[in-house]
Amino acid sequence: MSPLDYHIVHRIQHQIARFGSRTALRYLQDGQWRDISWQMLGEQIHQLSLALLAQGVGVQDKVGIFSPNMARWTVADLSTLFLRGVTVPIYPTSTAQQAAYIINNADIKVLFVGEAAQLEAAIQIAAECPQLEHIVLMDGTCDQTDHPLVCDYQQFVAQGGDGEESELQARLADCRMDDLLTLIYTSGTTGTPKGVMLDYANIAAQLQGHDQKLALSEGDVSLCFLPLSHVFERAWTFYVLHRGGINCYLTDTNAVREALVEVRPNVMSAVPRVYEKIFSAVQAKVAKAPVHRRALFHAALAIGHRMAACRQQNRRPAVWLNIAHKAADKLVLSKLRDVLGGRIKFMPCGGAKLDAGIGRFFHAIGINVKLGYGMTETTATVSCWDDIGFNADSIGTLMPGAEVKIGENSEILVRGPMVMRGYYKLAEETAANFTADGFLKTGDAGEFDAQGNLFITDRIKELMKTSGGKYIAPQVIEGAIGKDSMIEQIAVIADARKFVSALVVPCFETLENHARELNIKYHNRLELLRHSQIIAVVEKRIAELQKDLAKFEQVKKFTLLPKAFSMDEGELTPTQKLRRKVIQQRYHQQIEAMYHENPRQDSPKR
Incomplete structure (x- = not known):
């Protein structure tokens, strides 16, 4: 494919035409998982795009999404992109004042809100946001309000019509790789949030790089439970749709355990804390088990470690190890994988460093954890573990197109097509975060080994x-x-x-x-x-x-x-x-x- 073929709008259009009645999205409603086909997704994007055009959303105008994960989150996101608007996510847990800052700083005209908590916050600060014209409530079960800016999702969609069709088609025909795609506000551990400007070329670079690094297939199921307002889950959702996978939306993050059994995902993005909790729960359960069961667990795990070592070194296991592993897998290891649904092919992991011992544990039980390193400013992934030969103490080898060097104070510096355009309305701060030769300063200290594995040694800023x-x-x-x-x-x-x-x-x-x-x-x-x-x-x-x-x-x-x-x-x-x-x-x-x-x-x- 040409670089322009990786434009996410072109990719979604291609998949809609190609897959038709096959499932694209899945969401939980009234205790039942319901499907949205590619054709239905295309129709919903088309209708909402027309509605946004009818309300005067111009090229590169900002549309906010203040909501927990739901299928309509992605519909609102893609509809904005289809008309060359800019999506600005706001964390659903943000306070009213935090949301107001982003709405005003990003010049948001239309704000999609998810549930009652976000609606209440949006109404509370509406008077402080003079450029805000519409608040669109996506959850149809919420109580209605007579606030002049608030409109129900279906009512908003109904405002679009054929009069906007020619304009929509003109914008689709004029898709550009250097258009701004999104502003993602980094919360930071201190200070005022900064809007990271990512364009279509940034996303395209990650789609291309992930195609070379990962084995995600058409129809693979991904459980989407990390917040879509964060670059990790959002970029991963784009990748799932780019590959023709099925994205399953979980609004209630407390229901992950149940969803894993019901959805039985093939892939799932997660942060290290998820793995730590699973690891701790397993260890606590084993500690209370009878002596013979503890011995069986540790023996099976030891065999799993040996088999994982063979996989990572790309060498054929001995006959006795194959036989022993089949028994260990049947008696112990497969039961541990069943906790995650039993169908996991691999699991992207990011957001923080994963303890090496925990990483090895999951590989030993047959879960291919793919630890990655990156930032909002790098459109997520800069490096990740390979399937073969990865070092569990490292943060992996570089993604295709990523250029990394070690600078002053051992700082990890990154350059490449995945690196942000800069911080919105903050030219001086943007300049301060880049070196003279265009490398982004990550704030992390690190080093490479002889095999090209990257290691974080310290967090300079902390x-x-x-x-x-x-x-x-x-x-x-x-x-x-x-x-x-x-x-x-x-x-x-x-x-x-x-x-x-x-x-x-x-x-x-x-x-x-x-x-x-x-x-x-x-x-x-x-x-x-x-x-x-x-x-x-x-x-x-x-x-x-x-x-x-x-x-x-x-x-x-x-x-x-x-x-x-x-x-x-x-x-x-x-x-x-x-x-x-x-x-x-x-x-x-x-x-x-x-x-x-x-x-x-x-x-x-x-």
């Missing part, structure tokens, strides 16, 4: 320096401790401090089960967290988990928190990254207490 002059990479420590089933969240404290401490949110389900086993009586969570036996259990876990860290990196004291860090409180970004400044301000008293008490400093204390 390095902490103790009062003793030692540099601390908090993600390394948080990754080591956070993979335990008893730890739900952890925030490391070290900057300008004499030693490393941590705020720890335990997994209360695991903790409460442990309390029952120890016959511990308590009235509430706070009382449970203060119990000496519980503190001792967590202390022992942390000590074991960090034993491979250098002494100066190890957590010396910790405080158990009764409440999880949340986006609602401003402690997490929409991509679940810690907002460290907010956390340190909110828990200032608890942090100071850890540094002003005088217990032994050679082991963690609450």
